[in-house]
Amino acid sequence: KAGVTQTPRYLIKTRGQQVTLSCSPISGHRSVSWYQQTPGQGLQFLFEYFSETQRNKGNFPGRFSGRQFSNSRSEMNVSTLELGDSALYLCASSLGDRAVETQYFGPGTRLLVL
């Protein structure tokens, strides 16, 4: 079974631009979560989607948004990019949204904002 895939793998943007990142979950997985990883803040939860509904959102500004499609693929969007948005963005999928479910991570998208 193919793992979680994320595109693009690397991205360079300038301040003020917007960016869209894509995540394809493992086949059959209906829950997708997004995380931001930086050296200073570590791994921070962005949001979780299950069956096209946002179930939970982390403490990030409204510039960060996401959505999930009927095939469980997910996208996240960051508008008006800031230098501090430079990070590794990780997507994870799980079968469902129960506490016992294991989240499986993709390789990440590394975003550099100049």
Added chain:
Amino acid sequence: AQSVAQPEDQVNVAEGNPLTVKCTYSVSGNPYLFWYVQYPNRGLQFLLKYITGDNLVKGSYGFEAEFNKSQTSFHLKKPSALVSDSALYFCAVRGLSGAGSYQLTFGKGTKLSVIP
């Protein structure tokens, strides 16, 4: 709100020696605990999880973890370290968020260096 503490930023161990990476947690309700490993420029790989049952959980690549409810700890262990185990290790707890769904919260990570 739940939290995870990994008290050591870095752990150094000689190849062939046992290794321990420490983790303590705080969560309301039942603890669902996970360990992940991250190699450079890669995503996180799942190692093992504790849901319920035996306090000693066995996982991938010879790793195991010991759950201790009274000490709220979930330390990762391996009897004999390999140089290829050198990586960044994350402990995580999954608990109920304010939104009523389960959220995975990670520790800051521990860098493990296995010295040949």
